[in-house]
Amino acid sequence: MITVLLVDDQRLIRTGLRMLLESTTDLRVVGEAADGVEAVRLFAELEPDLVLMDLRMPGLDGVGATRQILGSRPGAKVVVLTTFDDDEHLYPALAAGAVGFLVKDTAAPDLLAALRRAVDGDMPFSPALVPRLVGRALAAAPKAEAVAVALTPREQQVLALVGEGLGNQEIADRLHLGVTTVKTHVGNLMDKTGCDNRVRLAVYAHRRGTGIN
Structure with a gap:
């Protein structure tokens, strides 16, 4: 079972992602965070296998949260899921330690496959970014x-x-x-x-x- 922490400041997005992930037999959401500070705290508390991270959030953003999470556990798996696929978001997220970068229009089956691949050691990216x-x-x-x-x-x-x-x-x-x-x-x-x-x-x-x- 792959445990996942969802991080997004929009409750509706988190609810949809939870429903999607929990429709599978091998992915389980163990926590939700609405900002980077809460994400860092819950990561330390829950120790999930993977963090699905939004970038633009109030307070500590996704890049900062990713950097702190990787600082506390260098082997952590953080996959970015964002609306913004420009270089100003992509490269800082990768520099912070994210292992994958997906845009929010990714098809549901592709998103699920990407999360599994990230846990297996791959680096999933939306094809348009490659x-x-x-x-x-x-x-x-x-x-x-x-x-x-x-x-x-x-x-x-x-x-x-x-x-x-x-x-x-x-x-x-x-x-x-x-x-x-x-x-x-x-x-x-x-x-x-x-x-x-x-x-x-x-x-x-x-x-x-x-x-x-």
């Missing part, structure tokens, strides 16, 4: 090269679409595959390339120069 993260990584190390690994033609196709920032469902639709099949290919790609999350895999795709055949 190209910006990739661009920043490429600019930081423009001459770095991808380690050559042998990929099947289908893996090359999936890798190229990951590099474009597409999510699993979008890749499945584009290649006429099942979502489960795409997830298997992405997992295999991560194993082969040594990339431990989707953003690093997308960076690898760009450095490899993979195209869709």
